[in-house]
Amino acid sequence: MLLHTRFDPWQHLRNTAAAGTFASPAMNRRTFTRGTLAASAMAALPARQIWAQAASSAAIPAEVAAIGLTGDSVTLAAADIRDLRAALSGALLLAADDGYDAARRIWNPAFDRHPALIARCANAEDVVHSVNFARAHGLRTAVRAGGHSLSGQSAPDGGLMIDLSSMREVRVDATQRLASAQGGALLGEVDRATQAVGMVTTLGTATDTGIGGLTLGGGMGRVMRRFGLAIDNLAGMDVVTADGKLRHASEQENADLFWALRGGGGNFGVVTNFQYRLHPLGHKMLSGFLVYPISRARSVLAAATELAERAPDEMLLAVELINTSTPPIPPGRYAVVAVDYSGEDPAAGRKLLEPLRTLGEPVFDTLAAVSYLEAQGAVGAANAAVPDASSNMVRQWTESGFFDSTSDALFDELVRSFEAVPADLEAFSAFQAMGGAVGRVRQDATAYWNRPAKYDYLGGTQWTDPVQDEVGRDVSRAMWAGVLPFTNGYYVNTVPGANNQRVRATYGDNYPRLVALKEKYDPMNLFRLNANIRPGTANG
Numbered sequence: 001m002l003l004h005t006r007f008d009p010w011q012h013l014r015n016t017a018a019a020g021t022f023a024s025p026a027m028n029r030r031t032f033t034r035g036t037l038a039a040s041a042m043a044a045l046p047a048r049q050i051w052a053q054a055a056s057s058a059a060i061p062a063e064v065a066a067i068g069l070t071g072d073s074v075t076l077a078a079a080d081i082r083d084l085r086a087a088l089s090g091a092l093l094l095a096a097d098d099g100y101d102a103a104r105r106i107w108n109p110a111f112d113r114h115p116a117l118i119a120r121c122a123n124a125e126d127v128v129h130s131v132n133f134a135r136a137h138g139l140r141t142a143v144r145a146g147g148h149s150l151s152g153q154s155a156p157d158g159g160l161m162i163d164l165s166s167m168r169e170v171r172v173d174a175t176q177r178l179a180s181a182q183g184g185a186l187l188g189e190v191d192r193a194t195q196a197v198g199m200v201t202t203l204g205t206a207t208d209t210g211i212g213g214l215t216l217g218g219g220m221g222r223v224m225r226r227f228g229l230a231i232d233n234l235a236g237m238d239v240v241t242a243d244g245k246l247r248h249a250s251e252q253e254n255a256d257l258f259w260a261l262r263g264g265g266g267n268f269g270v271v272t273n274f275q276y277r278l279h280p281l282g283h284k285m286l287s288g289f290l291v292y293p294i295s296r297a298r299s300v301l302a303a304a305t306e307l308a309e310r311a312p313d314e315m316l317l318a319v320e321l322i323n324t325s326t327p328p329i330p331p332g333r334y335a336v337v338a339v340d341y342s343g344e345d346p347a348a349g350r351k352l353l354e355p356l357r358t359l360g361e362p363v364f365d366t367l368a369a370v371s372y373l374e375a376q377g378a379v380g381a382a383n384a385a386v387p388d389a390s391s392n393m394v395r396q397w398t399e400s401g402f403f404d405s406t407s408d409a410l411f412d413e414l415v416r417s418f419e420a421v422p423a424d425l426e427a428f429s430a431f432q433a434m435g436g437a438v439g440r441v442r443q444d445a446t447a448y449w450n451r452p453a454k455y456d457y458l459g460g461t462q463w464t465d466p467v468q469d470e471v472g473r474d475v476s477r478a479m480w481a482g483v484l485p486f487t488n489g490y491y492v493n494t495v496p497g498a499n500n501q502r503v504r505a506t507y508g509d510n511y512p513r514l515v516a517l518k519e520k521y522d523p524m525n526l527f528r529l530n531a532n533i534r535p536g537t538a539n540g
């Protein structure tokens with residue numbers, strides 16, 4: 001269920017449904033390009049049309065039990081809910097309403113939560129109403145964009161889900177080399193729009209991931225070593241802060257907020273629109289993976305990391321230990337090198353990989369010259385919807401951290417802890433090279449602190465039967481226990497329930513400034529379902 005077309009540290013997390021939805025590249029490339037160009041404002045989702053259909057709401061009970069910011073009980077009166085519903089252009093869903101069950105689901109079904117209210121915002125004004133409502137009632141509040149939170153942060157049990165999944169319009173200005181995307185857009189939608197004019201901006205590697213969560217935490221992707229993280233390409237954002245004000249944040253306007261939003265995750269408000277700078281990238285990339293028997297894991301780790309440290313910015317390498325039962329390779333454990341080379345000449349990328357020949361022949365080799373969209377798995381008919389996160393059936397538990405260096409001791413531990421994973425549980429232990437343009441940005445230039453990190457580690461387990469929930473979590477944690485001592489901070493977009501100490505370590509010297517900005521923009525900590533920067537914790 002995990003192996004589709006290529007590997008990368010995020011590959012294991014991809015939605016099987018997502019991979020199956022897009023038809024073959026050859027079949028659909030023409031249709032896509034024509035459709036995309038004709039549309040010009042691409043991927044606009046007719047939110048009103050869709051949610052107008054879901055208008056058959058059940059009667060609102062006289063009182064609705066909800067959960068407050070600190071886990072306390074809150075009772076919402078029918079009249080207040082009715083007022084919010086009337087104010088919204090999008091739908092407000094309660095548990096008995098049509099569409100509630102689908103709307104509450106997020107990508108990781110291991111988090112099966114039931115919000116008291118789901119505000120399916122159609123525009124920034126709806127977000128303002130929702131934030132004001134949440135603040136006034138002290139409600140547990142979560143923001144849902146692509147719904148890919150690995151740790152279930154976007155689904156609040158008993159709270160208010162501010163759902164941006166109807167706000168997905170993407171516009172591209174090829175002359176200015178800018179893309180503007182609403183806060184609920186999926187990255188496949190942005191990729192399609194930018195590639196239609198031969199451009200790209202750094203986003204992640206799974207088409208159905210939301211740009212919202214991904215960008216605010218940093219945003220790692222295939223071209224990050226050339227063009228920086230997603231946040232490094234932001235020209236501006238529109239954001240509704242906890243006081244219900246819609247603000248623009250850029251280097252010129254609300255520069256402090258702009259700084260905090262770039263890496264500070266969902267702590268500082270609800271971003272309704274992102275503006276990205278674009279880079280030309282119309283040629284084919286070299287992309288794919290080399291699969292080796294697990295018996296060669298130690299040599300693969302050593303050879304791939306040695307190569308990664310000397311590689312040009314155009315090359316992104318990742319190394320992965322996987323236990324898979326997914327075709328096309330026979331079930332079992334493997335060591336994998338994932339390759340993305342975005343230089344002009346794919347042959348030059350192949351040449352760079354020559355040192356890997358010492359590893360012998362891979363059992364599987366998918367390296368190929370492909371378009372950026374093909375590498376992203378985003379080629380499809382112009383109007384083919386990127387699959388909804390709620391269609392994913394694979395449950396996950398992941399852990400993550402940054403490596404500042406590698407060593408024999410680390411490789412030994414990676415191999416040892418992976419060997420301990422039961423044969424019948426799908427698992428991965430993977431890390432990708434950082435550096436390049438990511439590492440050249442000053443650590444205090446944005447909230448994202450871990451610029452010097454050499455690698456980003458992501459390990460975890462996957463299963464489908466809820467009966468395996470405990471095993472999946474425990475095995476993942478056991479694997480992680482051995483790796484943790486080698487890490488320094490973690491990628492905030494990945495980990496469930498990191499404690500405050502770990503959040504601090506991750507933000508390093510930027511932490512006190514982030515706390516001060518949290519106190520300025522969200523003193524009541526309305527936005528706390530994230531890697532939370534708690535007001536009042538700058539010194540203690």
Ligand code: FAD
Pocket residue numbers: 010013014015106107142143144145146147148149150153154155164183184203204205206208209210211212213214215216217218219220221265266267269270271272493494529530
């Ligand atoms: P959601 O679940 O909708 O949101 C997660 C959290 O982000 C929210 O709780 C909220 O705190 C915040 N948030 C989201 N949107 C907004 C907004 N508009 N305004 C304010 N806050 C917001 N990460 C990478 O860097 N690179 C990858 O290649 C990559 N691949 C992935 C592949 C898969 C299959 C998965 C599941 C995850 C991947 N990730 C990757 C991790 C990803 O960055 C996070 O899961 C991210 O949170 C997803 O964003 P989302 O909008 O889909 O999530």
